[in-house]
Amino acid sequence: MNSTTFSQIVEPNWLARPSTSVAPDLLGCTLVRLLPNGEIIRGLIVETEAYAPGDPAFHAYRRRTNRNDVLFGLAGRSYIYLIYGIYHCFNIVTDQDGIPSAVLIRALQLLSLPAGIDLDLNQNLAKKIAAGPGKLCRVMQIDRSLNGSVLQPGALWLEHRSSEFQQQLDSQAITFVQTTRIGLTQGIDLPWRWYISDCPAVSRP
DNA sequence: TGAAGGATTTGT
DNA sequence: CAAATCCTTCAC
Numbered sequence: 033m034n035s036t037t038f039s040q041i042v043e044p045n046w047l048a049r050p051s052t053s054v055a056p057d058l059l060g061c062t063l064v065r066l067l068p069n070g071e072i073i074r075g076l077i078v079e080t081e082a083y084a085p086g087d088p089a090f091h092a093y094r095r096r097t098n099r100n101d102v103l104f105g106l107a108g109r110s111y112i113y114l115i116y117g118i119y120h121c122f123n124i125v126t127d128q129d130g131i132p133s134a135v136l137i138r139a140l141q142l143l144s145l146p147a148g149i150d151l152d153l154n155q156n157l158a159k160k161i162a163a164g165p166g167k168l169c170r171v172m173q174i175d176r177s178l179n180g181s182v183l184q185p186g187a188l189w190l191e192h193r194s195s196e197f198q199q200q201l202d203s204q205a206i207t208f209v210q211t212t213r214i215g216l217t218q219g220i221d222l223p224w225r226w227y228i229s230d231c232p233a234v235s236r237p
Numbered sequence: 238t239g240a241a242g243g244a245t246t247t248g249t
Numbered sequence: 250c251a252a253a254t255c256c257t258t259c260a261c
Binding site for chain 1: 243245
């Protein structure tokens with residue numbers, strides 16, 4: 033038995049390439065959160081945005097600071113920051129050590145629901161409950177205590193696409209849309225946002 | 238040391 | 250369309 037037996041876990045090496053390459057590849061992967069109380073929440077990644085060197089919208093655009101330090105490091109770590117004093121945003125650090133680069137996870141389609149939410153009774157609500165970067169962090173209880181942590185089985189990690197998802201993608205039963213990013217004042221023309229077509233969990237189709 | 242503003246969300 | 254709300258960054 034070798035490591036490929038458990039290859040559904042996304043390894044840091046898989047993320048060690050430019051964010052514009054990783055971002056579309058993350059669509060269909062699963063973000064898994066293990067809460068301190070033992071509860072597990074799983075969400076299919078349905079919307080991503082890439083941030084890269086030379087990008088004026090990127091937190092690492094100007095200089096290396098205490099906040100953005102993790103962006104300059106190795107791929108496979110979380111970069112989490114507080115926005116508007118209220119919400120958190122969750123990013124995955126990508127590319128080589130020393131090259132600041134990240135993918136913002138903008139929306140999840142929940143596969144397992146947190147306690148207290150009934151999928152059958154609240155189907156429409158459940159599809160939208162992680163539709164947005166602030167909302168997905170709220171529902172998965174992601175905050176800055178996880179900033180800089182390595183994405184590996186523990187509190188928070190990634191799993192590759194299921195073979196079913198990949199097959200549907202290959203047969204074009206599932207398709208992606210590439211377009212411009214949301215909510216920015218700079219770099220607004222870069223087409224670095226990707227999402228799954230016709231997915232109700234996308235924040236802004 | 239202080240002020241400006243932000244990769245958002247929600248309700249008016 | 251503006252408020253909520255806090256932390257980071259940059260200027261003085």
